[in-house]
Amino acid sequence: MLIQKATKGTGVTIKGIGNVIKGIKKxxxxxxxxxxxxxxxxxxxxxxxxxKEIRAGKxxxxxxxxxxxxxxxxxxxxxxxxxxxxxxxxxxxxxxxNPFSVMVGWVGKNQRTWRKLAKAQQEGFKRAISPGQRRLMxxxxxxxxxxxxxxxxxxxxxxxxxxTTPARExxxxxxxxxxxxxxxxxxxxxxxxxxxxxx
Numbered sequence: 108m109l110i111q112k113a114t115k116g117t118g119v120t121i122k123g124i125g126n127v128i129k130g131i132k133k134x135x136x137x138x139x140x141x142x143x144x145x146x147x148x149x150x151x152x153x154x155x156x157x158x159k160e161i162r163a164g165k166x167x168x169x170x171x172x173x174x175x176x177x178x179x180x181x182x183x184x185x186x187x188x189x190x191x192x193x194x195x196x197x198x199x200x201x202x203x204x205n206p207f208s209v210m211v212g213w214v215g216k217n218q219r220t221w222r223k224l225a226k227a228q229q230e231g232f233k234r235a236i237s238p239g240q241r242r243l244m245x246x247x248x249x250x251x252x253x254x255x256x257x258x259x260x261x262x263x264x265x266x267x268x269x270x271t272t273p274a275r276e277x278x279x280x281x282x283x284x285x286x287x288x289x290x291x292x293x294x295x296x297x298x299x300x301x302x303x304x305x306x
Contacts, residue, residue, distance in 0.1 A: 141300035142207050143292045148306055150200035150209035153289060157211060157281055158198045164189035167280030172273040177244070190275055193230055197221045212278060231274030236267065 158162040160166040171190045179186040194213075202212040244263060296306045 117276070123127035137301065139204075141297050143202065143204065144300050144306065145296035146209045147202050147291055148296055150202055150211060152292070153209070153211045153285065154198055154200040156285065157277075158195040161198070161277065162189065162283060163197035164191075166277045167284035169276065171275045175271075180247075191277070194221065194225055194228070194277070200272055223268050225277065228272070229274060229276055229278070231272055233269040233271050235269055236263070273296045 157166065160168075164171045174188070174190050179188070198212060198219065199214050199218065200209055200211045202209050213225050238256075241263060298306050
């Protein structure tokens with residue numbers, strides 16, 4: 108940029124201001140790009156961590172309430188599986204702009220059913236036992252052996268009308284465990300990206 112004195116001391120003329128404006132715009136674009144990349148990278152990292160912790164049954168290090176004997180054995184599923192394993196495979200991340208933010212979990216237009224399921228699992232709920240389920244448990248009970256103490260595992264009293272699914276928190280313990288490191292990682296990656304360092 109070049110500054111020249113105007114004639115007769117009436118002021119100055121600033122030449123090359125167009126280049127300054129271009130430079131400012133470019134710097135702004137570089138900042139936005141660096142921040143977008145830093146947020147996106149951390150979103151991907153958080154997604155992978157959440158998936159891993161759900162599969163391990165310990166989001167944020169807080170263990171899920173174990174599955175009941177009935178839940179582990181019904182329909183011939185793997186008895187030693189962790190609760191909510193299926194929710195791990197559909198965890199996603201989404202970056203938004205103005206302001207930049209990242210969402211991790213069951214986000215996006217195609218995740219409504221999974222969001223509803225994840226919300227219900229985190230809050231806990233009761234389900235009425237249908238006549239068909241009662242017959243199924245009576246039929247399968249004898250073939251699945253007995254629980255400790257010798258009682259039949261699928262025997263239900265006539266007064267038992269509901270299955271109770273306990274609340275299993277996911278996002279709250281996960282974010283408590285990772286919020287500080289996520290913010291720190293975004294800040295560090297942003298600075299690296301501005302310096303031209305690959306992240």
